[in-house]
Amino acid sequence: MVLREEGDVRGVPGEERCRADVYGLLAALLASPPDDGMLVSLADLTGDETVLGQALAALAERARRTDAAAADDEYHRLFIGLTEGELRPYASFYLTGLLYERPLASLRRDMEILGIVRALDSAEPEDHIAALMEMMQGLILGTFGDPVPLQVQKAFFDAHVLPWASRFFADLETATDAALYRPVGTIGRTFMAIEREAFDLLG
Amino acid sequence: MTDHHSTRDPAHPAGLSRRRFLTGAGCGIGTAGVAAVSLTLDPAAAEAVELDRPEPGYRETEHVKRVYALARF
Numbered sequence: 001m002v003l004r005e006e007g008d009v010r011g012v013p014g015e016e017r018c019r020a021d022v023y024g025l026l027a028a029l030l031a032s033p034p035d036d037g038m039l040v041s042l043a044d045l046t047g048d049e050t051v052l053g054q055a056l057a058a059l060a061e062r063a064r065r066t067d068a069a070a071a072d073d074e075y076h077r078l079f080i081g082l083t084e085g086e087l088r089p090y091a092s093f094y095l096t097g098l099l100y101e102r103p104l105a106s107l108r109r110d111m112e113i114l115g116i117v118r119a120l121d122s123a124e125p126e127d128h129i130a131a132l133m134e135m136m137q138g139l140i141l142g143t144f145g146d147p148v149p150l151q152v153q154k155a156f157f158d159a160h161v162l163p164w165a166s167r168f169f170a171d172l173e174t175a176t177d178a179a180l181y182r183p184v185g186t187i188g189r190t191f192m193a194i195e196r197e198a199f200d201l202l203g
Numbered sequence: 204m205t206d207h208h209s210t211r212d213p214a215h216p217a218g219l220s221r222r223r224f225l226t227g228a229g230c231g232i233g234t235a236g237v238a239a240v241s242l243t244l245d246p247a248a249a250e251a252v253e254l255d256r257p258e259p260g261y262r263e264t265e266h267v268k269r270v271y272a273l274a275r276f
Binding site: 013014015017018019020021022023024025028038041042044045046047048050051052053056137150191194197198201202203 | 217220221222224225226227228229230231236237238239240241
């Protein structure tokens with residue numbers, strides 16, 4: 001991986017940087033359960049009066065009342081389970097009812113075009129919600145090369161995130177086993193709506 | 204092909220309305236300390252987080268560690 005100049009990091013405007021941070025937060029919590037250090041950091045989150053801010057504050061509150069073992073249990077009940085978790089966070093599943101379907105093939109084609117390479121030791125198909133959140137973050141920050149234009153981000157979002165992510169986050173919000181992850185669902189659902197509207201403003 | 208720079212220009216109408224909308228929706232500069240819990244694959248960005256803080260605690264260490272943990276995707 002090529003290190004970029006610090007100036008490039010700073011070169012992403014504040015509100016675009018914030019988008020990347022929210023995608024990064026969602027990616028982190030959906031890829032694996034938070035450990036104690038991450039929970040301490042989450043507990044420090046504060047929120048303003050916006051819906052997004054309130055959801056972040058709710059996550060901080062829940063983080064203060066749980067520990068890594070409980071978070072790990074919850075994560076496994078939600079996404080892994082003994083046979084299967086309560087939710088299946090894959091584009092293919094949400095769009096076709098099956099895993100490894102056409103949405104995954106379509107994503108792989110676009111990943112190739114955008115120069116996004118999958119890590120060799122990955123056990124998950126790339127259309128996992130955490131991977132998609134991470135890809136959006138990377139497109140904004142330029143993790144896979146230069147930061148990509150907003151119109152390209154919009155095209156990727158429209159093709160691979162918009163068709164199903166809001167439904168997934170709404171399911172997470174109302175999942176029986178969700179406690180710490182309930183506000184994560186709210187953050188995700190709210191943020192997807194913000195992204196959609198902000199992209200629409202590009203015209 | 205749209206010139207993406209035009210939408211990043213605060214003086215450009217589309218860029219300005221987008222910036223105003225994002226900030227108003229709660230996504231502005233330094234929103235709620237999300238950067239501290241946001242994880243990135245980019246080592247340069249992780250480094251920048253450390254440089255921002257004169258006394259790097261374990262939170263920053265966790266951040267950097269997770270940069271690599273997440274790379275499995």
